[in-house]
Amino acid sequence: MPIIWRDDMNVGVEIIDHQHKYLVCLINIIEAGVNCHLEKSLFVEQLSQLEAYTHFHFDQEEKFQVQNKFPHYESNKNEHKQLIQKLGEIFGDLNSGG
Numbered sequence: 001m002p003i004i005w006r007d008d009m010n011v012g013v014e015i016i017d018h019q020h021k022y023l024v025c026l027i028n029i030i031e032a033g034v035n036c037h038l039e040k041s042l043f044v045e046q047l048s049q050l051e052a053y054t055h056f057h058f059d060q061e062e063k064f065q066v067q068n069k070f071p072h073y074e075s076n077k078n079e080h081k082q083l084i085q086k087l088g089e090i091f092g093d094l095n096s097g098g
Contacts, residue, residue, distance in 0.1 A: 001031075002028040002031060002032070003024045003027060003028055005021055005024055013064065015060070015064075016060075016061055016064065019057045019060065019061070020057075022053065022057075023050075023053065023054065023057060026046070026049060026050045026053060027050065029046055030043070030046050030047060030050060033046055040094075043094070044091075044094060044095065047090070047091055047094060048091070050087070051087050051088070051091055054083070054084065054087060055084065058080040058083075058084065061076075061080075062076070062077055062080065065077075
């Protein structure tokens, strides 16, 4: 089931909200590919795009949080680290034939 963006998902920072919307689009594309039994090489390509953009976004978001003294920076950074690790595991499993 695709993720439908809702206004209550906005964090109130335009650039971050746009990046979050793009991440949702990438996730929805991957989900559609799974549901349509997308060819593995195309699926790997889509997952690779998600992984790269996720790294970019988390870096941008964390820099913004540091600059603006975001009170939950450390916990958010740890969540990012866990998500990146999980995404890496999925990507690794897929590349190894898992």
